[in-house]
Amino acid sequence: MGLIYRRLRILLLILVSTFGVKLAYAQEISIALGPNEIGENQVWTITITASNERLKNYGDFPEIDGFQMRGTSSSSSTQIINGQISSSQSVTMSYIPTRQGTFTLKPFEIEVNDKTLSSPGKTIKVGPPVQRQQRDPFKSFFDNDPxxxxxxxxxxxxxxxxxxxxxxxxxxxxxxxxxxxxxxxxxxxxxxxxxxxxxxxxxxxxxxxxxxxxxxxxxxxxxxxxxxxxxxxxxxxxxxxxxxxxxxxxxxxxxxxxxxxxxxxxxxxxxxxxxxxxxxxxxxxxxxxxxxxxxxxxxxxxPLPPHPLKDLVAVGDYRLDERINTTYLETGQSFTYEFNIYGEGNISSVSKPQVDGGEEFDFYAPNVKQNINRKNNFVTGSKSFSYFGIPKEPGRYEFKDYFQWIFFNPKTARYDTLMSKEIVEVSGESRKNVAIQSNDLGSFYDRISYEDNKLRKTDSFEWIKIFANILILAMLATTAVIIFKK
CATH class of the missing domain: 2.60.40 (Immunoglobulin-like)
Incomplete structure (x- = not known):
């Protein structure tokens, strides 16, 4: 019994140790806000960190009154402790104060890796410029004579x-x-x-x-x-x-x-x-x-070459990656479609494609996810637009008729268009009139079922018209008399 007890105890310790290690290296996403006080010449930051998982996407950072956004930077780290590997990825938005004073970052939410993170906000005090020191790489070579x-x-x-x-x-x-x-x-x-x-x-x-x-x-x-x-x-x-x-x-x-x-x-x-x-x-x-x-x-x-949309298009070298949950649809049943633009350029300026489903589809405003990488002297990344749609008419449809995105490629000096290659088959009954039937058309139409369809003469209302005209003329005459007397 003593031997069995000792073996069970060892097994229990191993299980507890393993469970503890898993907890220590669990996946976690967090938001870190900058300090309460900074100098006018300092940078204030908001950092999103993903521990033990890849930072795949994130939403827009909040705007702060009294600050200007100066762009984001990303970093990653890996640690090996007692044979266990842990890693983290982070993205930091930098804010530059525009003046001295006390400013408030309101509570905000941001989507990170398909999760919603909340922050309570913060009060930030911006004071006079401060003197900052930076590590000197020359100091180790040219130190003072001992x-x-x-x-x-x-x-x-x-x-x-x-x-x-x-x-x-x-x-x-x-x-x-x-x-x-x-x-x-x-x-x-x-x-x-x-x-x-x-x-x-x-x-x-x-x-x-x-x-x-x-x-x-x-x-x-x-x-x-x-x-x-x-x-x-x-x-x-x-x-x-x-x-x-x-x-x-x-x-x-x-x-x-x-x-x-x-x-x-x-x-x-x-x-x-x-x-x-x-x-x-x-x-x-x-x-x-x-x-x-x-x-x-x-x-x-x-300037960009002549084009009707030259003031609206993004500039860069972009590609399209699209995903749809199914290409066989039924009228009235929802589906999801992702239009993902990736490549080299100013990802922040990439706008959503203008989509019109016509009488065939209902497309709703997309969820937007953005990822920016700064590495090897280049800025690359992706911006994903995830649409929720409902087909209304049966038939075979090419999504290129609904999803197109025009941009200017500086490498080729030409305008180009990213078009969907997806083709879907929609079956079922037509539902384009369902929306009309479901709407309240007002009290006028509600009374139709209670009224008869007999024709009535309008001659009986002629004396009302004559009386109304005589009354108007009398009012005009009275007004004229009053004006002339004055």
């Missing part, structure tokens, strides 16, 4: 300035674009592998906040890659090896045909002067500052 504080400083040391082989640049992936076409823009600091001048970032957070006020075009929608850590990447420029430090990256979509201009911006760096005759015990470098300026850059924006 002997300076211990042995003192030699005030007679002569320092010289070494010419640096580094520069600041704003780069774009295109020189000209159409209205609505994306421009991948990157602000980077480049340091040659042959550089010998010690350099270090200085007060980068505050400087970047001021730089972005100049570099962000007003006539464009922004999708920000939200660079959090500045890491060096090797790159080859005209046969010479450099290390590129990306400071900021975004895709801009011009909203009109005005050219996009990126002005020259300056970034102040700490540049050390080095001792002419370095010694082991003395101070061998001296802190100094130098400002690096980028060159101004202009991207030409071309």
């Amino acid at each position: 002997a300076d504080n211990f042995f003192g400083r030699n005030k007679d040391t002569e320092f010289i300035d070494i010419e640096e082989d580094a520069f600041l640049a704003v780069t774009t992936d295109k020189k000209e674009v159409y209205v609505g076409e994306g421009i991948t823009t990157t602000l980077s600091f480049y340091v040659s592998d042959n550089n010998r001048a010690p350099l270090q970032f200085h007060n980068l957070g505050k400087q970047l906040s001021d730089i972005l006020k100049d570099i962000r075009p007003e006539n464009a929608w922004e999708e920000n890659f939200n660079i959090e850590n500045i890491n060096g990447e090797p790159i080859n420029i005209n046969g010479e090896r450099y290390t590129q430090y990306k400071i900021y990256q975004a895709v801009f979509y011009p909203l009109n045909s005005e050219n996009i201009t990126f002005p020259s911006v300056g970034l102040e760096m700490i540049k050390y002067k080095v001792a002419k005759n370095p010694s082991f015990f003395g101070q061998n470098r001296k802190e100094d500052f130098k400002k690096f300026y980028s060159k101004a850059k202009t991207v030409k924006v071309k």
Whole structure:
């Protein structure tokens, strides 16, 4: 009995441990709101996180009075703890305050992975600009001399300035674009592998906040890659090896045909002067500052070719993925149809197709889901429109007659149309008049069943007309007499 008891106890412990692990790594979706107080030059965020499941789709983020949406960014992470794998995916909407003050985010709901999440909202206080610090990738290479504080400083040391082989640049992936076409823009600091001048970032957070006020075009929608850590990447420029430090990256979509201009911006760096005759015990470098300026850059924006819908269509390289729950339908019975647009472009600007079911179908306003990915200098994603429909007439129908979506493809410089390829068979009796019969036609029609259909002469009403005319003439005469007396 003792052996059996011990075995049962071990088995129970194993089951409890396994059940606990499953609970620890259960699927969960959550909403995280930004802090209660921020500075005017800081970003406030709303983050949706899906743990141990893929973030497949999500709805629109709420608008906040006193803030402007600056676009979303996404991230993912995987952890292995005690042999157990857990993962999470998140998407973050960034908001930029337009002024100082206290603002209220009202309670809101958002659809995530076909689930409705609720948030109680929040009160956000926006104060004066604050100074922010950012991790300096150069600091580990150009740290202070550890002997300076211990042995003192030699005030007679002569320092010289070494010419640096580094520069600041704003780069774009295109020189000209159409209205609505994306421009991948990157602000980077480049340091040659042959550089010998010690350099270090200085007060980068505050400087970047001021730089972005100049570099962000007003006539464009922004999708920000939200660079959090500045890491060096090797790159080859005209046969010479450099290390590129990306400071900021975004895709801009011009909203009109005005050219996009990126002005020259300056970034102040700490540049050390080095001792002419370095010694082991003395101070061998001296802190100094130098400002690096980028060159101004202009991207030409071309209007879209003539088209009746050129001011309404989306711009990008898109494809269609459609789904329907069944292609064999019966009149009066509902079905679902999903029109999913995916590809490269400004997914946020993709609008729903204009659908008219005519006398054959009733289509209701769709549920909309959106997914945006920012990766490898491109913005891609999808926007799905899920329709609920009811057929009214039997027959064979091609959905391309009802579902079409026109867009402009900048790669081919042509307008294109995404059309459904689904064909459905509808059986049953006609139901197009059911809606008319079910409506209340009013009291006039309700009295029809109670009235007879005998014809009546209207001559008996002639004396009423004569009396009414005499009364009107008498009233006019009286009015004229009163006016003339006055």
